[in-house]
Amino acid sequence: MSRFQIIRHGLLVRGRARHFSSVSLADIDHFRTVLPPHAILTTLPTVATAPVAPAELDQYNRDWMGKYTGKATTVLKPRTTHEVSKIVKWCNEREIAVVPQGGNTGLVGGSVPLHDELILSLASMNNVRSFDPVSGILIADAGCILQSLTDYVAPYNHIMPIDLGAKGSCHIGGNVATNAGGLRLLRYGSLHGSVLGLEVVLPDGTVLDQLTSLRKDNTGYDLKQLFIGAEGTLGVITGVSLLTPPAPQASNNVILALPHFDNVQPLYRKVKRALSEILSAFEFIDRAAYDLAVKHGQGRALNPEDVEGAECFVLVETSGGRREHDEEKLTDLLAELLGAEKPLINTGVLSQSPAQFSSLWALREGVTEAVSKEGKAYKYDISIPLAHFKTVVDSTRKHLGVKGLLGDHAVKHVVGYGHVGDGNLHLNIVAAAYTDEIQDALEPFVYELVSSYRGSISAEHGIGAMKTHALHYSKDEVSIALMRKIKAIFDPRGIMNPGKVLE
Numbered sequence: 299m300s301r302f303q304i305i306r307h308g309l310l311v312r313g314r315a316r317h318f319s320s321v322s323l324a325d326i327d328h329f330r331t332v333l334p335p336h337a338i339l340t341t342l343p344t345v346a347t348a349p350v351a352p353a354e355l356d357q358y359n360r361d362w363m364g365k366y367t368g369k370a371t372t373v374l375k376p377r378t379t380h381e382v383s384k385i386v387k388w389c390n391e392r393e394i395a396v397v398p399q400g401g402n403t404g405l406v407g408g409s410v411p412l413h414d415e416l417i418l419s420l421a422s423m424n425n426v427r428s429f430d431p432v433s434g435i436l437i438a439d440a441g442c443i444l445q446s447l448t449d450y451v452a453p454y455n456h457i458m459p460i461d462l463g464a465k466g467s468c469h470i471g472g473n474v475a476t477n478a479g480g481l482r483l484l485r486y487g488s489l490h491g492s493v494l495g496l497e498v499v500l501p502d503g504t505v506l507d508q509l510t511s512l513r514k515d516n517t518g519y520d521l522k523q524l525f526i527g528a529e530g531t532l533g534v535i536t537g538v539s540l541l542t543p544p545a546p547q548a549s550n551n552v553i554l555a556l557p558h559f560d561n562v563q564p565l566y567r568k569v570k571r572a573l574s575e576i577l578s579a580f581e582f583i584d585r586a587a588y589d590l591a592v593k594h595g596q597g598r599a600l601n602p603e604d605v606e607g608a609e610c611f612v613l614v615e616t617s618g619g620r621r622e623h624d625e626e627k628l629t630d631l632l633a634e635l636l637g638a639e640k641p642l643i644n645t646g647v648l649s650q651s652p653a654q655f656s657s658l659w660a661l662r663e664g665v666t667e668a669v670s671k672e673g674k675a676y677k678y679d680i681s682i683p684l685a686h687f688k689t690v691v692d693s694t695r696k697h698l699g700v701k702g703l704l705g706d707h708a709v710k711h712v713v714g715y716g717h718v719g720d721g722n723l724h725l726n727i728v729a730a731a732y733t734d735e736i737q738d739a740l741e742p743f744v745y746e747l748v749s750s751y752r753g754s755i756s757a758e759h760g761i762g763a764m765k766t767h768a769l770h771y772s773k774d775e776v777s778i779a780l781m782r783k784i785k786a787i788f789d790p791r792g793i794m795n796p797g798k799v800l801e
C-alpha cells in the first residue's frame with residue numbers, strides 16, 4: 299500500500315469521507331476572545347492579528363522525521379485548562395478537527411495534521427502544580443518538558459519513572475498520550491502504572507477532573523487508563539499526576555560486545571541472575587546500528603580492536619542503594635563473563651565516571667538521531683520474542699535485496715536496536731528518500747512477519763497515522779469494534795485527531 303493510499307485511508311471513517319470545517323476568519327475572531335494575540339499563530343489574513351508566514355508553521359506542521367506534513371493554517375497555544383476547554387468546545391460546535399501537539403517528537407505521524415486541522419499546542423501549559431517529597435507524587439501541566447521535570451524533582455532525590463532520547467523536547471502530556479515506554483520501563487514499569495491521575499478536556503469542552511494522587515482507588519472503571527496511549531483521539535490531556543520513584547544512590551553501566559546474536563538470550567539470563575534487584579536496563583544495538591551511532595558522533599566509540607568481529611552490543615545499567623555493593627556485583631559479573639571457557643562476550647567497557655556513564659548511554663540513545671542524520675527512516679517498533687530479533691532484521695534486509703532495493707540510491711542500511719528487557723525491537727530501514735517503492739516492499743511484509751510471531755506492530759510508539767491500516771495485525775475485529783464504540787462515546791463528531799489510531 300502506498301503512502302498516498304495510507305493518507306487517503308486516514309480520511310475514511312467506516313467507508314465514508316469526513317468533512318471538517320476549515321478555520322475561518324470568524325473562528326480567529328472568536329479565538330481572540332479566549333487567547334492573547336501572541337498565543338494565536340495563523341496564516342489567515344486577519345486584521346487584528348498580523349498573519350505569520352506559512353514557513354513559521356513548518357515546525358508544527360512537519361513531524362520529527364520529516365515524513366508527515368500537514369497544512370494547518372492555525373496553531374493555538376492556550377495557557378490554562380479553561381482556555382483549552384473553550385477552544386475545544388468551539389471547534390466541536392463548528393466541526394473543526396483538532397490535533398493536540400506536545401513536543402512533536404512522535405515517530406508515527408500522530409502529532410501533525412493530515413490536512414488543515416487546527417493544531418492545539420500545549421507548549422505554554424508548562425507549570426509544575428505540586429510535588430510532595432514524601433510520597434514522590436508530582437502534579438504537572440501536560441506541556442512540561444520531560445527533562446525539566448527530571449530537573450525539578452532531582453533536588454528532592456527523585457527521578458521521573460520514564461526516560462527517553464527525546465527528553466529535551468517531549469512533553470509529559472505527549473508521553474502519556476503515546477504511553478511512551480523508553481529506557482526505564484524494565485525497572486519502573488509502564489505509564490499505566492505510574493500515572494495516578496489525569497485532567498482531560500473532552501471534545502465537547504467538559505473538563506474530566508481525575509487528577510487524584512491516590513495509590514489505591516478501586517471505585518469502578520478506571521477511566522484515565524483510556525487516555526493513556528489514545529494519542530489525542532479521545533480528548534486533550536491538560537494535567538498529569540504521577541508517582542516519581544526515589545533516585546537510586548548509585549548507577550553504573552557497561553557496554554558488552556557480543557560475537558554472535560545467539561549469545562544475547564543466555565547473556566540476559568546470566569545478567570538477570572547475577573544482578574537481580576539492581577538490574578535497571580538491558581538494551582540492545584546490532585552492529586549496523588552501533589556503526590551508525592559512532593559515525594554520527596553519538597557517545598564515545600569503543601576501542602576498534604575490542605569490537606572487531608562483534609555482531610551486536612548490549613548496554614547493561616544497574617541502579618541500586620550502595621555503590622560498593624553494586625560495583626562489586628558488576629565487576630564480578632564481568633570477570634565471570636570474560637573468564638568463561640566459552641565467553642558469551644568479546645569485551646566489556648565499564649563506565650568509570652559520570653561522563654563515561656553518559657557517553658555509554660549516548661551510544662544507545664543516540665541511534666535514533668544517527669539514523670535520522672544518515673537518511674530517511676522507515677521505523678518499525680515491534681514486540682516479538684527476543685529469539686527472533688535477528689531473523690526479522692536479516693529477513694527484511696534479504697527481502698529488500700531480492701527487490702533490488704539495497705544500495706546508496708535506495709535503502710542504505712537495515713538496523714536493529716531496542717529494549718531487550720521488554721521484548722521490543724526497533725527495526726529501522728534507512729533510505730536515501732521516502733519512496734512508494736520502498737514503502738510497498740516493506741508493507742505488508744514487515745507486519746506479516748510480526749504477525750507470524752503473534753507480535754505487536756506497535757510496542758511503544760503508537761499507531762498515529764502510520765499504522766491505522768495495519769491495526770488488524772495486532773488487534774482482532776472484536777477489539778477494534780469496541781475501540782470504535784469508545785471513540786464514538788467520547789468524540790461523536792470525530793474532531794479529535796482524525797485519521798489517527800483508527801481509520
Ligand code: FAD
Nearest residue numbers: 400401402403404408463469471472475478479480530535
Ligand atoms: P507529540 O509528538 O507532540 O504527540 C504524540 C501524540 O500524542 C500525538 O498523537 C498527539 O496528538 C498526542 N498528544 C500530545 N500531547 C497531547 C496532549 N496533551 N493531550 C492529548 N494528546 C496529546 N518513544 C518511546 O516510547 N520510547 C522511546 O525510547 C522513545 N525515544 C525517542 C527518541 C527520540 C530521539 C524521538 C524523536 C522520539 C522517541 N520516542 C520514543 C517517540 C515518543 O512517542 C515521543 O518522543 C514522546 O512520547 C512524544 O511526546 P511529545 O510531547 O513529543 O508528543
Ligand code: MLT
Nearest residue numbers: 463663665666679716724
Ligand atoms: C528508542 O528506543 O531509541 C526509541 O524508541 C526511538 C527509536 O525507536 O528510534
Ligand code: ZN
Nearest residue numbers: 480716724758
Ligand atoms: Zn524505544
